[in-house]
Structure formats: structure tokens, C-alpha cells
Amino acid sequence: MASFLNDINGRYASEERTILNLCLKNPGYSLADLAKELDTSIPKISRIVGELVDMGYLADLGKQESTTGRRPSIYGLNPEAGYFVGIDVRQDGLSIAVTDFPGRIVLFEHDVPFRLQNNEESVSKMCAAVKDRLRKADIDIGKVRSYGVNLTGRVNHETGYSYSYFISEEKPIRNLLEEYFGKAVSVENDSHGMAYGEYMSGIADGASNILFLNVGWGLGMGMVLDGQLFYGKSGFSGEVGHFPLLNNQQICRCGKIGCLETGASGLALHRLVKERIGNGQPSLLTDKHKAGEDISLDDILNAIQDEDVTAIECIEEVGTTLGRAVAGLINIFNPDSVIIGGRLSVAERYLMPPLKIAVNKYSLNLVNNDTVIKASRLGKAAGAIGASLLAKSRMLNN
Ligand SMILES: [Zn+2]
Known part of the structure; x- marks a missing residue:
């Protein structure tokens, strides 16, 4: 072949x-x-x-x-024609998905231990961890046709450079990954990869314009417009988290003030919960706070599942802020669907109602009536599955 x-x-x-x-x-x-x-x-x-x-x-x-x-x-x-491996790289772990040529999911593993660092050693460890998992799952590595890797931050999929992690002026990260894997590699921004995975999962019922919001620790967006991922000139489209929408005097990770992400993201939820607990509002997390232990975003998401009212009020506040931004996006794009994904979507029961109320309140009714707002279908698998399907699409269209 x-x-x-x-x-x-x-x-x-x-x-x-x-x-x-x-x-x-x-x-x-x-x-x-x-x-x-x-x-x-x-x-x-x-x-x-x-x-x-x-x-x-x-x-x-x-x-x-x-x-x-x-x-x-x-x-x-041909189902026997080989595999495509998608890897979603996060700060504290990897997700790996393997799909076959017709697109069926052969393997999905979440939370493969890995710590993202900005050096070549980290790249090498990541590739070794992936190969190790494939071998343990009895995937014939010789039959892997190509790999897709999602990275957070600015990624130019055409040149293969990442500008947020694994930065190198000498050669693009894609080329380095190809040396380690020995196969073709495509690199992608994580929110773009997730948007593609959701789109290909059929979440939009055949519609061709979707906006996917990745509400994780930060906030990103992937857009499928007319059935194609929309990249912008250099692949950096969708940085909605840094939309300067809020008047909250909060300094963003990017160094500016009032970015949407400071009020509508996991880090915003984390800040709001810690502020409330610090002000004496009762919570399941109060004891941990008093013991001086770190409260993680997962602790907060677990507390929400356990119906902690303080944490629920905070995610509702995040939902309202995000909904106001979604209203603006709907007015601009007139999309078929807006998909809410990323880590916070596990709390969709509390996140979505205030979000939808804010959309009704702030968007133009005629435009908003066209749009369906849904929680993610693939959940935590969206990124890795999207990366593997993109790897296949790139191979066929290279
Ligand atoms: Zn920012």
C-alpha cells in the first residue's frame, strides 16, 4: 500500500x-x-x-x-488500512484516542500520567508514554498511519510551529514529533481539535456552522464554518478567552485586564470559590481551605457534583458571564449550534441554565432563534478523538 x-x-x-x-x-x-x-x-x-x-x-x-x-x-x-492516533496534551496528563480508517474508536485512554514542560525532554517523554500505551493496548504501531497532537495556546497547523509550548526557533515542533514517532504528525490548537471531534461526532445533526467553546482552565473556541475548521491567517483564530469584555479589574494570564477568561473559565470558577470560602461562606471545601491545603479545580467540580451550594452559585455566575459572550458570538456568526465543552461541561446541569438565560437576554431574538445551544457529546474524549480524525483528514488532503 x-x-x-x-x-x-x-x-x-x-x-x-x-x-x-x-x-x-x-x-x-x-x-x-x-x-x-x-x-x-x-x-x-x-x-x-x-x-x-x-x-x-x-x-x-x-x-x-x-x-x-x-x-x-x-x-x-478499509477498516484494515491502519490507525490514526490522536493525543490531547494537557498540563497534567494526556488523553489518547486511536481510530481506524472508517473512523471507529479503537482505543480511548484518559489521564495518562504526564507533566507538560517546555523542553525537548518533555516531548520525548510524551512520545514514549504514547507508544507505551499503544503497546499495552496491543495496537500494532507499524499500522499507525499518522499522529495528531493537540496543544494548548497558539499553534500554526500549516507551519507546524507552536508558540506557547515546545517553542523552538530551529525547527517546528511538528518536525521534532515526526522524528520521535517516525510517522507523519499534524499539530493543532486544542480547542480546534475538540471542535472538529464534536463536529465529526454528528452533534450538529448535519449542520455545517458550529462554534465550540472549550471551557477548561482557560477559555478557547474552535469554529467549523461551512463544514471546515476556520483558522484565520496564522491558525490563531478563536482566542475568545482574551476578548476584552469584562470590567472587573482582574489581570488575565496574558497580562491584560478584563479578558473574558477572567470571568468565564475554570480559573474564574476557582477564584470565585476561593473568594467565597475565604469570606466565610460555608462549603464542603471549607475544611481543606482551613487546613491550608490547595483547592484544585477538580475538587470544585467534585463539590458541585456533591451539590455544594457555594460552588454551584459560583459556576452559575460563570455561566451567566459566558452566556453574555455567547450572545455576542451568536449575533456575529448566526451559527447552527453552539457547543459548550471542556472540563466545566461536566457540571452542565448548573452551567447551562444561566448561560441560556443570558443568551436570551443579550442576543438578538431573531438571530438567537436559529441557534441550538448544547453541551458537548464527546466530553473529555473530544480533543483526542478530534486530533486522530484530523490526522486522517490531513493525510488524505495533504
Ligand atoms: Zn487575556
Whole structure:
């Protein structure tokens, strides 16, 4: 089998790409369906599909159910054609997803131990941890076609440079990762990868314009517009967390004051809960605070699951602030769906109602009526699954 589609020097490279991209979105086609999609003859499609079968990309999936006449064979992506590994890199761990060529999830592992540091040793440890997990899960590493890696912060997926972690002027992080993995690698901003995963999971019911808000420790956004990830000029689009919306005198991680993230993110929730407990408001976390122990975001999210009223009031405040920003985004983009994902979406029961009230209050009714607001479908798996599916899409469209 050819390593990559662009190894094909054949006459039909663009048709082959079109067919494989069609099969990414639908499980199977008859030769007649493909001839119609490509507006060409069945004999020509038959030759092209035959080449793709010979190269191992497509497989004959069997006969189609039919009530009349001969049942045609259905062709789709070959499940045996290899794997795509997606890695979502966080400060304190990795998530790894493996999908096969038709996009089925073969493996998902969350919370693989790892500590993100800004040096090459950290890159090497990350790659070793991934390979170790793949081996333990009996994934044949030789059959991995490519890897997708999500990093937080500014990432240019075209040049392969990251500007927030693993920064190097010598060569892009993508090239370094390719040396360690020995395969093609695509790098992506984490919120973009998550947005793509949710979009491909079908959360938007076939609609093609979605905004995905990654409400984690910080706040990011991925946009799928007209069915394509929207990057902007350098890949840095979606930095909604640093939208200067708030008049709260809070200094943001970026050094500026009043960024949306200072009121609508995990770090905002963390600050609000600590302030309230510090002011004597009762909470399940009070004892930990009094003992001088660190209260983590996970502690707060667990307290919310345990119905801690102080923590719930704080996430409601975050929901209201976020909803006001979502109202603005809906007015600008007129999207089909706004998806709320990231770590805070586990508390969707308390986050979503105030968010939706704020959207109703602050957005233009006519525009807002078009938009469905939903919590994430893939949850903590969105990033890694999105990264693996993007790796596949990049390979096919390289
Ligand atoms: Zn900021």
C-alpha cells in the first residue's frame, strides 16, 4: 500500500481524493452512487475504485440491500488500512484516542500520567508514554498511519510551529514529533481539535456552522464554518478567552485586564470559590481551605457534583458571564449550534441554565432563534478523538 495518497502519480489523484473524502463522511457507496457524485461514467469510477482497493484504502463491504434487481457492491474505507492516533496534551496528563480508517474508536485512554514542560525532554517523554500505551493496548504501531497532537495556546497547523509550548526557533515542533514517532504528525490548537471531534461526532445533526467553546482552565473556541475548521491567517483564530469584555479589574494570564477568561473559565470558577470560602461562606471545601491545603479545580467540580451550594452559585455566575459572550458570538456568526465543552461541561446541569438565560437576554431574538445551544457529546474524549480524525483528514488532503 502507498504510504500516502500523494504517493499516487496516477491519472486520477484528484478523483481518488474526492472519493476518499466522500467515504469519510458516509460509510459506503455503490459504483453508481460514486459515478453520480463525481459526474462521471461507471467504467471510469470502476477503474479508480479498483486502484483504491488495490492500494488498500477502500474495501468491498458487501452487497447492498435492495428490493429490486441485482444488489450492487458497496465500497467504503478499509477498516484494515491502519490507525490514526490522536493525543490531547494537557498540563497534567494526556488523553489518547486511536481510530481506524472508517473512523471507529479503537482505543480511548484518559489521564495518562504526564507533566507538560517546555523542553525537548518533555516531548520525548510524551512520545514514549504514547507508544507505551499503544503497546499495552496491543495496537500494532507499524499500522499507525499518522499522529495528531493537540496543544494548548497558539499553534500554526500549516507551519507546524507552536508558540506557547515546545517553542523552538530551529525547527517546528511538528518536525521534532515526526522524528520521535517516525510517522507523519499534524499539530493543532486544542480547542480546534475538540471542535472538529464534536463536529465529526454528528452533534450538529448535519449542520455545517458550529462554534465550540472549550471551557477548561482557560477559555478557547474552535469554529467549523461551512463544514471546515476556520483558522484565520496564522491558525490563531478563536482566542475568545482574551476578548476584552469584562470590567472587573482582574489581570488575565496574558497580562491584560478584563479578558473574558477572567470571568468565564475554570480559573474564574476557582477564584470565585476561593473568594467565597475565604469570606466565610460555608462549603464542603471549607475544611481543606482551613487546613491550608490547595483547592484544585477538580475538587470544585467534585463539590458541585456533591451539590455544594457555594460552588454551584459560583459556576452559575460563570455561566451567566459566558452566556453574555455567547450572545455576542451568536449575533456575529448566526451559527447552527453552539457547543459548550471542556472540563466545566461536566457540571452542565448548573452551567447551562444561566448561560441560556443570558443568551436570551443579550442576543438578538431573531438571530438567537436559529441557534441550538448544547453541551458537548464527546466530553473529555473530544480533543483526542478530534486530533486522530484530523490526522486522517490531513493525510488524505495533504
Ligand atoms: Zn487575556
